[in-house]
Amino acid sequence: MPAATDKTSARRPKGELARERLKAAAVAVLERVGYHQLRIKDVTAEAGVAAGLFHHYYSDLQSLVEEILDEYIAEFEATGHIERDVSKGDWFNRLRSHYEVAVCKHAEHPGIMNCISQFCADDPAFRARWQASYNRRLQLLADVFPYVFPHSELAAHEVRLMVHALSGIGQDVLRERYIERNPDLLSLQLSEAELAEWLAALFYRGLFARNPPQGQLNHARKILSLTR
Amino acid sequence: MPAATDKTSARRPKGELARERLKAAAVAVLERVGYHQLRIKDVTAEAGVAAGLFHHYYSDLQSLVEEILDEYIAEFEATGHIERDVSKGDWFNRLRSHYEVAVCKHAEHPGIMNCISQFCADDPAFRARWQASYNRRLQLLADVFPYVFPHSELAAHEVRLMVHALSGIGQDVLRERYIERNPDLLSLQLSEAELAEWLAALFYRGLFARNPPQGQLNHARKILSLTR
């Protein structure tokens, strides 16, 4: 009897393969029709197997999607360590590298990024994990706050509010551009690096109340003209 | 024969009343269990009527929810004209008043604000309307950009990108605090006015690359200590 959620439900190479094919098929269908339209029979059809096989490997759609998203998040976190390239006090490039990851993820897998937020709404446990992952990244910035602003009068939770609020910069833009494909945002033909730089520059201004160092701007130099 | 989507399906005061009661019931259930868990029988039960009556007034749940959200958005837009209180060049208070509306809406009706974003995912036509409403508000700021920054070198679509990106400030915070009730953000006991001021101050910094005028800060004065 198959305890379908259990990974060991595939006990042979062939089984493992089928499992993977189901997963890949689900990703494909996900990108095509979105999470809310995802149906088991679509996944099995895409994978070229009988409908019944699904339940041999997964108990339900949720557990399959959960597995997909968890793997994606893990990959996301690994990429997150691009920060290591950045020299210690170089805040602008640190922000930029974070945004580069975010932009790339949206560009590569808009369907999955969208799925993450939709799945969060249905599965509190997953939501907690995703949020924890997000918080870990925010905390990287919150932790160094005292060094960045020696004269800061903010309490720890005020720092978190601030970082959290600023982190919203660009979230909606990324969703609109890559997920919803809003023509308004597609019209300006920015490369991913350019977009990341714009967003990093805005974050920098919000964080430091000044412009980023001119020398580090490659694409968004125009933003320096916004002062009075 | 009832063309149920048609508003005239209620042809007597009593009918109109029942319609309204269904709508109110749906809002209540929505706030309680969320859009994805919303069921017709829950709505009718909440309204204290038979299940079948639902289809006398609405063709399906979507059209009921759509009606609720459209009305809410209309109300939202009306409130948006708080701007009129603000004197011409007073950018900080203009931002603040926008944030006050946003914060209040989230505080009053977290379930509906959440529903809006979920409904957008399922109904492209509604999504277009919501986005148009959102864009109208963004455009208020984009339109005055040339006056705010006479030396701006940005093209119109770059201005829109910038305004759009900055408008993300706080969106996630509002969702986390009022919709998800994230303890991390509930722990700091900010009033709605205080939160709005913090967010406005951050937006102001991103927009102008400087701090808001000290005299206009009532609650978030600490933010001035963040400079180097």
Place this chain on the structure above:
DNA sequence: ATTGATCTTGAATCCAAATTCAATAATAAT
């Protein structure tokens, strides 16, 4: 080459929820 396990199929079944509808009650019009 026989055995027992795993893999695969697809039709049959189940299920939750939407939807219909015939019957009854309330209301307005004359």
Place this chain on the structure above:
DNA sequence: ATTATTATTGAATTTGGATTCAAGATCAAT
């Protein structure tokens, strides 16, 4: 008071899809 219209009920039906399962195919082991 009669009639026509609208409002309301709730049991019966339909729907869309998940889930089960008996039966056959494949495979590894001995």
